Amino acid sequence: MPAPVIHLGPGDRADLCAAIEDGGGRLGPLEEAAGVVWLGHDPGALPALGDGVRWVQLSSAGVEQWLRAGAITGERTFTSATGAYGLPVAEHALALMLAADKGLAAFARARSWDGDGRTEARALEGATVAIVGAGGIGRALIGLLAPFGAEVLAVTRRGRDVPGAAHTYAATELDAVWPQAHHVVLAAPATDGTRRLVGARELAAMRADAWLVNVARGSLVDTDALVAALREGAIAGAALDVTDPEPLPDGHPLWELPTALITPHVATPPEAERRHFAARVRENVRRLAAGEPLEGVIDPEGGY
Amino acid sequence: MPAPVIHLGPGDRADLCAAIEDGGGRLGPLEEAAGVVWLGHDPGALPALGDGVRWVQLSSAGVEQWLRAGAITGERTFTSATGAYGLPVAEHALALMLAADKGLAAFARARSWDGDGRTEARALEGATVAIVGAGGIGRALIGLLAPFGAEVLAVTRRGRDVPGAAHTYAATELDAVWPQAHHVVLAAPATDGTRRLVGARELAAMRADAWLVNVARGSLVDTDALVAALREGAIAGAALDVTDPEPLPDGHPLWELPTALITPHVATPPEAERRHFAARVRENVRRLAAGEPLEGVIDPEGGY
Numbered sequence: 001m002p003a004p005v006i007h008l009g010p011g012d013r014a015d016l017c018a019a020i021e022d023g024g025g026r027l028g029p030l031e032e033a034a035g036v037v038w039l040g041h042d043p044g045a046l047p048a049l050g051d052g053v054r055w056v057q058l059s060s061a062g063v064e065q066w067l068r069a070g071a072i073t074g075e076r077t078f079t080s081a082t083g084a085y086g087l088p089v090a091e092h093a094l095a096l097m098l099a100a101d102k103g104l105a106a107f108a109r110a111r112s113w114d115g116d117g118r119t120e121a122r123a124l125e126g127a128t129v130a131i132v133g134a135g136g137i138g139r140a141l142i143g144l145l146a147p148f149g150a151e152v153l154a155v156t157r158r159g160r161d162v163p164g165a166a167h168t169y170a171a172t173e174l175d176a177v178w179p180q181a182h183h184v185v186l187a188a189p190a191t192d193g194t195r196r197l198v199g200a201r202e203l204a205a206m207r208a209d210a211w212l213v214n215v216a217r218g219s220l221v222d223t224d225a226l227v228a229a230l231r232e233g234a235i236a237g238a239a240l241d242v243t244d245p246e247p248l249p250d251g252h253p254l255w256e257l258p259t260a261l262i263t264p265h266v267a268t269p270p271e272a273e274r275r276h277f278a279a280r281v282r283e284n285v286r287r288l289a290a291g292e293p294l295e296g297v298i299d300p301e302g303g304y
Numbered sequence: 305m306p307a308p309v310i311h312l313g314p315g316d317r318a319d320l321c322a323a324i325e326d327g328g329g330r331l332g333p334l335e336e337a338a339g340v341v342w343l344g345h346d347p348g349a350l351p352a353l354g355d356g357v358r359w360v361q362l363s364s365a366g367v368e369q370w371l372r373a374g375a376i377t378g379e380r381t382f383t384s385a386t387g388a389y390g391l392p393v394a395e396h397a398l399a400l401m402l403a404a405d406k407g408l409a410a411f412a413r414a415r416s417w418d419g420d421g422r423t424e425a426r427a428l429e430g431a432t433v434a435i436v437g438a439g440g441i442g443r444a445l446i447g448l449l450a451p452f453g454a455e456v457l458a459v460t461r462r463g464r465d466v467p468g469a470a471h472t473y474a475a476t477e478l479d480a481v482w483p484q485a486h487h488v489v490l491a492a493p494a495t496d497g498t499r500r501l502v503g504a505r506e507l508a509a510m511r512a513d514a515w516l517v518n519v520a521r522g523s524l525v526d527t528d529a530l531v532a533a534l535r536e537g538a539i540a541g542a543a544l545d546v547t548d549p550e551p552l553p554d555g556h557p558l559w560e561l562p563t564a565l566i567t568p569h570v571a572t573p574p575e576a577e578r579r580h581f582a583a584r585v586r587e588n589v590r591r592l593a594a595g596e597p598l599e600g601v602i603d604p605e606g607g608y
Contacts, residue, residue: 088427091452095402099412102399107567108412111559113551114568123392123576143451148395247417255415263411264418272427 004289007033010040019278023285035288037281043069049076055288059277061085061136062217063298064190072300079296082189082304083136084280085268089187090140092267093215096239097183098124100211105237105261119236122182122209124148130155130181132174132197133188133216134162141185153177157193157302178205183213189304190217198222203229210235215267218244227253230260241267308593311337314344323582327589339592341585347373353380359592363581365389365440366521367602368494376604383600386493386608387440388584389572393491394444396571397519400543401487402428404515409541409565423540426486426513428452434459434485436478436501437492437520438466445489457481461497461606482509487517493608494521504529507538514539519571522548531557534564545571 005028006020016037020027025035030047035055038046043066049056054076058066061082072078099105102121110118127150131138134154142152142164154162155177159170169177171193178184184206188194198212199222206212212235214221223244229235237259246265254260268276284294298304309332310324320341324331329339334351339359342350347370353360358380362370365386376382403409406425414422431454435442438458446456446468458466459481463474473481475497482488488510492498502516503526510516516539518525527548533539541563550569558564572580588598602608 087429091402091428092406092425095399095406095408098395098399099403099408102396102567102570104399104403104408104565104567105412108403108409108565110566112554113566118568121396121570121573123573124395125391125576146451147447250416261408261412262414262417263406263408264422266406266425269425269427272429 004034004285005032006035006037006285008037008039010038010045013039013274015274015278016281019282020285023282024289025285035285041065043071046071051075055079055284055294057081057281057284058298062190063304064217066298067300067303072298074300077294078298079284079294080298080304081277081280082296083139084276084296085273086136086138086140088269088272088276089137089215089267090144092241092263093137093141093185093187093213094144096213096215096241096261096263097129097185097211099261100183100213100237100239101127106258109258124150126150127182128153128180129183129185130177131165131185131187132177133186133194134165134168135187135189137187137215138162138185139164141187153180155188174202175205178202179207181210182207183211186212186214186216186220188216188220190219191303193303194220196220196222198226200225200228203234206235208233208235212238212240214238214240214242216242218242218246223254227257230254230257233259237261239263241265308338308589309336310339310341310589312341312343314342314349317343317578319578319582320585323586324589327586328593329589339589345369347375350375355379359383359588359598361385361585361588362602366494367608368521370602371604371607376602378604381598382602383588383598384602384608385581385584386600387443388580388600389577390440390442390444392573392576392580393441393519393571394448396545396567397441397445397489397491397517398448400517400519400545400565400567401433401489401515403565404487404517404541404543405431410562413562428454430454431486432457432484433487433489434481435469435489435491436481437490437498438469438472439491439493441491441519442466442489443468445491457484459492478506479509482506483511485514486511487515490516490518490520490524492520492524494523495607497607498524500524500526502526502530504532507533510539512537512539516542516544518542518544518546520546522546522550527558531561534558534561537563541565543567545569 003026006025007030037057063080130153132155152165154165154168239261241263307330310329311334341361434457436459456469458469458472543565545567
C-alpha cells in the first residue's frame with residue numbers, strides 16, 4: 001500500500017512533519033491529501049475538502065465550537081486530540097488536589113509562620129476521589145493516584161467499568177457519588193448533557209470537607225451556586241483551571257474567596273501539548289496507513 | 305514466650321494501647337517493662353530506666369535533640385519513627401514539586417486572569433528528580449513518582465543502590481547531581497555531615513530551572529545563600545517545609561520573594577502521623593516479641 005498523502009496546515013511545524021513521516025505518511029498538498037492535520041481553531045477557516053480526504057485531525061481536545069459550527073460532517077472521519085493530553089491534565093488535577101489537601105493556597109498567600117486562614121493538612125493516602133467523566137484524563141489520573149491507595153469512583157456516560165476504579169457509575173447514578181468523595185474531579189466534555197452538571201443541589205450533596213476540582217470546562221459548574229457554597233462553607237474549597245465566565249473577570253468573588261484556587265486554563269503546558277499532539281498524529285497516520293480504527297474519533301451525536 | 309510488658313507514656317493514647325496489644329505486647333508499669341513507647345519530646349523528662357528495659361520507641365523521625373542530650377545510650381536499643389512518616393512527607397514533597405511546576409504559588413496570589421509573575425507551567429512527566437537522603441521518605445516518593453516516568457537520582461550516604469532510582473550516588477558524589485535535576489528534594493537527616501549541605505556553591509551548580517524542595521530540616525540549607533540565589537534567579541524557586549531559622553520570622557526576605565513557597569513544618573498531617581506511628585509501634589512490638597530486628601534503630605555514631 002502506498003504511503004497516504006497527509007496535508008499539514010495552516011502553517012508548518014517541523015515536529016509534526018516528522019511525526020507524519022514517522023507514522024508512514026507522506027507530506028503533500030491539500031488537493032492530493034487522504035488526510036489533513038489541521039492546526040487552526042476557527043471552523044470557518046477550514047478550506048473546502050475534496051472527496052479524497054478521508055480523515056481530518058484537529059488539534060484541540062474539546063471540539064464544542066466545531067460541532068456548533070456544523071463543521072463535523074459524516075462524509076469523513078474527524079478526530080480530536082481527546083485523551084492525548086490526558087497525562088498533562090491529570091498532573092494538573094493532582095497538583096490542585098494536593099494543593100487543596102496541604103492548604104498550599106493559604107500558605108502561598110501568608111506572610112507569617114502563624115498566618116491566618118490555615119487549615120490542618122490532610123493525607124491523600126486512602127482518600128475517596130470521584131472522577132466525573134473518566135476518559136483519557138481520568139485514566140491517567142487513576143494511574144497517578146494508584147500509589148496513594150486512593151479509592152477512585154469513576155463516572156462515565158454509560159457506567160462501563162473503568163480499570164483501576166473501585167466502582168464505576170453511570171451518569172444517571174451521580175447522586176450516589178456526590179456524598180462520598182473528598183475530591184470531586186470534573187473531567188467530562190462540555191456537552192448539552194454536562195452543562196451546569198454541578199449546581200446548588202449537587203454542591204449541597206457533597207461532603208463538607210470536599211474539594212471541587214475542575215480541569216474540564218467552566219460550563220460544567222454553576223458558578224453562582226459555587227460561590228454561594230464556598231461562602232457558606234458547604235464544601236471545603238474549589239480548585240478551578242476553567243471557569244464560567246472565562247476568562248474570570250477582575251473583581252469576581254472567586255478571586256477573593258480564601259477557599260478558591262484559580263489557574264487560568266493552563267492544565268496542558270505548551271511543551272507537553274506539542275509533544276503529546278505529535279505522538280497522536282504519528283499514531284493516527286500509522287493507523288490510517290494500516291487501515292486500523294483511529295484514536296479520538298469525534299462523535300457528533302454524543303457531542304464530543 | 306510470654307507477651308512482653310510495654311510501658312506507654314507520658315499520658316495515654318487509646319490507639320497506641322490497641323497497637324501494643326495487637327502487636328502481641330501487654331501494657332504495664334515502667335518497673336516491669338521490657339519495652340517503652342515514649343511520647344515525650346524532652347530528653348530530660350525521660351525517667352530512669354531499669355535493666356529490664358531492652359527497647360525504647362521514640363515518636364519523632366528526627367532525633368537530633370536526643371543525641372545531643374546524650375540520651376541514646378548503648379545499654380538498650382532506641383528506635384525512632386524514621387521512615388514511618390515516609391508516605392505523608394513524600395505526599396507533601398510531591399505537592400510542593402507540582403505546585404512549583406504549575407506555578408500555583410503565583411496563581412494563588414493573583415487577583416486577575418492575566419496576573420503578574422506567572423511562569424509557563426511545565427510537566428513533571430519525564431523530569432529529573434534528585435532525592436538527597438533516600439531513606440523512608442525517598443522510597444515513598446520514588447513510588448509516587450513512578451507513574452510520571454520521572455528519572456530519579458537517589459543520594460544515600462554510601463551510595464548503595466535504591467530500588468526504582470535510575471542512578472544512586474554516594475554523598476561524596478553530590479557534585480555530579482546538582483547540575484542534572486529539575487527538582488532537588490532534601491530528605492536527609494540533620495547531622496554534622498548534612499549541615500548547610502546546600503550553600504552558595506551548590507546553588508550555583510544547579511540548573512537555572514531547578515526548584516529546591518526541603519522536607520527534611522532547615523539546617524541543611526544556607527538560608528542567606530538561598531535568598532541570594534533566588535534574588536539573582538540562579539534557580540527557579542524554593543519550596544520549603546522547614547527553614548533556618550525556624551519558625552521563619554516575620555519580615556524575613558523569603559516571605560516576600562515571589563519564587564519562594566513556605567509551608568510551616570506541616571508535612572505530616574496530624575491524623576496521618578497518629579495512624580502511621582501506631583502502625584510502627586504495632587510492628588516493633590511484634591518484632592520485639594518475636595526476637596526480630598526492630599525498625600528505625602537509632603545509630604548514635606551515624607547521628608540519626
